[in-house]
Amino acid sequence: MLFAAGFGTRMKSLTKNRPKPLIKVAGKPLIDYALELAYEIEPKHIVANLHYQAEQLRTHLAPKGVEFSLEAPSILDTGGGLRQALSKLGNDPVFTMNSDVIWTGPNPLKLALEAWDPKQMDALLVCVPLVRAVGRKGAGDFTADASGRISRGGDLVYGGVQIIKTSGLHQIQEKAFSLNVLWNQIHNVDRLFALEYPGHWCDVGYPEGIELAETLLKSPNV
Template sequence: MIGAMVFAAGLGTRMRPLTDDRPKGLVDVAGRALVDHALEQVAGARPIVVNAHHHADRLIAHLAPRGVRILHETPTLLDTGGGLRNALPHLGAGPALTMNADAVWTGPTAFATLSAAWAPDRMDGILLLVPLSRAVGPATGSFGMRAGGRLERDPEGHVYTGAGIVKTDALADDPREVFSLRDLWFDMAARGRLHGVLHPGGWADVGTPDGIAAAEAMLAARV
């Protein structure tokens, strides 16, 4: 079983003024909250955990009927690595699908693509990528895909979509409270244990108010 961790605890700084009175996860894109787009992408994973911080009460009220576990990160924001580590008691011992709540998608879900490609015998992590030419919004390259799907850091490479599967074994003993998942990825990559798979559909970053129109156009066109 693969659990899912949806990261929705950010301050929404780049999305202001829309986040002056709400968390970024409740910003509307094509008639649905961003966090709902994210939850659609992890459908099939169990259990599902969502973290909250900025205007947490509004996000908690929105998610209460959804059957997900909500973790209010207070007073300290834990970043992605710390947030995942904090969620381990609720996710269980297996691998976790991690999902950022600031993008929209077309095509197969992230869970479907990642779980089909997941091979724990030769991977400690797998990231869902799109070619830079197909990314909608102000995305930049992050990883190059080598033989057998192994990933290396490459600013001219594919775009990380914000979704991946990682083994969580090493997290429980990490003494840090606040750290990024990138620390885990780069260690995996150095050992040849970080892989990638391409998302065959459309993907749009929705990190700023200006990105909403482009994302909605992509959804309308079903790229």
């Protein structure tokens, strides 16, 4: 599941006439970096949710084998968007992926797949230590214990890639809601885990992030 429906308001004028996933970094649309990582694990389906500037994204992604989940008339946020897309994704655990970040290092999807243990995990979030989270504004999101179980607050930044079981989505009453609601449910039964990413990561959710990402791509080990 590629999240591509948002308005990209942090990008200011750059998203006035185009969606954030089509903003270019080093000459390539942001969402194409995410797609390249996804292709490497050969998923059965790649679904992108669409809302803002949906036709631009549809035109760009349709030739690339992406299916679509159109959110209309209102945007559904990450949790509601994932729940709507389950008609295309199925009921098995799924990958979700943000389309406004750059990864340098091993494929985070492959690492998550290798570490995934459905016997003890309901969600496995790929997280980046603050020291390797380029362009991150503010503190981290999580702390992990020795087993990898996570709790809120700390120096681990959620990188926007996870494997998650989706059955809990059907228990949530709201139509539009964040995946944080499902994470809270999973945390409460001690099945929320993190995988620490060994490479670097850059947030390209705001204009300054474009230059930071391009610099990182030139020197990925810095």
